[in-house]
Amino acid sequence: MFKYDYPHPAVTTDCVIFGYDTREGLSVLLIERGIEPFRGCWAFPGGFMRIDEDADTGALRELKEETGFEPLYIEQFGAFTDVDRDPRERVITIAYLALVKKGPVAGGDDASKARWFPLNAVPALAFDHDRILRVAISRLREQIHFRPIGFDLLPPVFTMPQLQSLYESILGTHFDRRNFAAKMLHLGLLEADKERSENTPRRVPTTYRFNKDRYEEMKSGGFRIEF
Amino acid sequence: MFKYDYPHPAVTTDCVIFGYDTREGLSVLLIERGIEPFRGCWAFPGGFMRIDEDADTGALRELKEETGFEPLYIEQFGAFTDVDRDPRERVITIAYLALVKKGPVAGGDDASKARWFPLNAVPALAFDHDRILRVAISRLREQIHFRPIGFDLLPPVFTMPQLQSLYESILGTHFDRRNFAAKMLHLGLLEADKERSENTPRRVPTTYRFNKDRYEEMKSGGFRIEF
DNA sequence: TTCATATTGTGTGAATTTTACGCAAAGATA
């Protein structure tokens, strides 16, 4: 039993985990809650922050425990603190945005009910997670202009059409194929690859790799990807 | 006495309050701590979040109580959760960025020791507030591209040189006078004012007002101020 | 093998925006 002179809220972390594939576009990973409150509802993986770990560590721990994924990018994007957002007691949550390489859920102990949902087919969510998701998406859209985080969602070797549909999926817009390729190549972050991509219906597109060293160089002088 | 099965951290809010005037440029409002820990150190106004209010409400309350200012803009920009950031007990803080019309500190009860510091003359700060300040400044620089929040820092009627030095002060850069004016006017957010500005050494610059209605119109179609 | 089809790679000119900078007008001071 832990005692305080003043009431303290409980603190949780929640992870909005995005993944991507060409078939379903941008998707988010949800877990079906096995316990009350909101039993049977879908929610973000997350849990109580331990008293001896910071929120970043806690979010990462919960993410791995509940989904088995190793995030390629993770970033705190806000605290959600509405007084009655949790029916049990006063709980505030610190929300994280994570990108992972999409795949079948490897499954830790709790992961039996984890599933990917394409962004346009997300069910009603527990707590205030609907609002958290909206904020996460708008944050992802902002971030993609400043960091090449999109590349974390693709395999290490990818084609220009793949890269374009990823960007279109995240930003919800359509780009001219030729202008998109020109801009991307002009950034100097891509290098053409020898290998050929597999499983393409028509002409085989050239494959590229993301040059992370080049990106690190560019960051020092400030940096922005325009679209 | 409040008892929990699991340990709960304390939760505070802290406000990084920015003000501006031509003489000192961008400044931040700090309070000298009267109690331990960090007694005598300068820190952001803030305090414990109440169990029956959300963080936004708490931040606003503390801001008003401790400084007497009414923020023209306020925005949460992050939670800081390092395990040992407070020597007393586990305390996490939710940090807010606020803009106020700079003036003498009106002073609530605690405000006796509040003072404005120009950004290039900020003393060492209590807790992890140095880091919080750095994050706040970079957030302010980002935000100024998407919202005309700079106008909240100026008097309702202002001149183009005033507006320019505000932007230069926030972004830490220098713009060509003529190009800056052209871009600003081109946005359509300014309307020329009849009145003349006072106290100018040479030629009297024309004065402008910020057209908030026009801004609200523009927001719907997405919006970005480029520099 | 050949042809029609689908998809990718590259280029180019027009329109727009950014950038650098010249010059005259307006007020203050001598």
Place this chain on the structure above:
DNA sequence: TATCTTTGCGTAAAATTCACACAATATGAA
């Protein structure tokens, strides 16, 4: 009235964005 400083306006060159055409490559059917 002359001089100095600051503001307002304009313009040409450079860079970027945007719309679009055409050739090249692979597949599958004839």
